[in-house]
Amino acid sequence: MSDAKKEYPRPSLTADIVVVALDEGARLRVLVIRRGSPPFEGCWALPGGFCEPDEAVIQAAARELTEETELRDVHLEELRSFTTPGRDPRGWVVSVAHLAVLPASRLAEARAGDDASATAWLTLRIEQGGGFRLEHEGAPVDLSSLAFDHREVLAAAVERLRERVDTLAFTLVPSPFSLREARPAFEAILGAPLDAQAFARLVVEQGWVREVAGTEGA
Numbered sequence: 001m002s003d004a005k006k007e008y009p010r011p012s013l014t015a016d017i018v019v020v021a022l023d024e025g026a027r028l029r030v031l032v033i034r035r036g037s038p039p040f041e042g043c044w045a046l047p048g049g050f051c052e053p054d055e056a057v058i059q060a061a062a063r064e065l066t067e068e069t070e071l072r073d074v075h076l077e078e079l080r081s082f083t084t085p086g087r088d089p090r091g092w093v094v095s096v097a098h099l100a101v102l103p104a105s106r107l108a109e110a111r112a113g114d115d116a117s118a119t120a121w122l123t124l125r126i127e128q129g130g131g132f133r134l135e136h137e138g139a140p141v142d143l144s145s146l147a148f149d150h151r152e153v154l155a156a157a158v159e160r161l162r163e164r165v166d167t168l169a170f171t172l173v174p175s176p177f178s179l180r181e182a183r184p185a186f187e188a189i190l191g192a193p194l195d196a197q198a199f200a201r202l203v204v205e206q207g208w209v210r211e212v213a214g215t216e217g218a
Helices: 057-069 106-111 150-163 165-172 179-190 196-204
Strands: 012-022 028-033 048-050 078-083 093-102 116-126 134-136 140-142
Touching: 012 057, 012 106, 012 165, 012 179, 028 057, 048 057, 057 093, 057 116, 078 150, 093 106, 093 150, 093 165, 093 179, 093 196, 116 150, 134 150, 150 165, 150 179, 165 179, 179 196
Parallel strands: 012 093
Antiparallel strands: 012 028, 012 048, 028 116, 078 093, 116 134, 134 140
């Protein structure tokens, strides 16, 4: 057996970030940027960028989020990796996507920076079966027009939100909160209205949350 080390091509590593918030109208919003340079110049895309050799990918995610949208001190959790060949026309690029869930009070913090020509909070409408739609200022957004494979990244984020609705929904509302204030977050993620009394019983029985401002009007 030869001791010579075989040289393999090396992919570039990037981080993409799905930032979700619930607005004052109880609508889910997802943060996107308008790309200001090729590839996909002018298209909506998730914030993100290349990982530097001296940083972990989650550090790259936090840095790119700040550089492109000015959002800081955001809790990120790893979502999954995206490795489909050809997902980036610039070459072999692997992306590790991350999810951040913010309260409505932080919506106004996002501003365009770096190579983003604009930022926007698109409306994210999740359907009861798990599908989703995007809207910009009331008009539908063609999911196939999103940059790179960000349609698939968003689908993974929606799946994560639904899988962990018992914890992630509560992070969409400011603390302290009542069950009446928390219920719209669950409805937005699940894509269906919830009976108030049944919801309150479920929260208590499952122990989803230990401290709320109250259950009145749940």
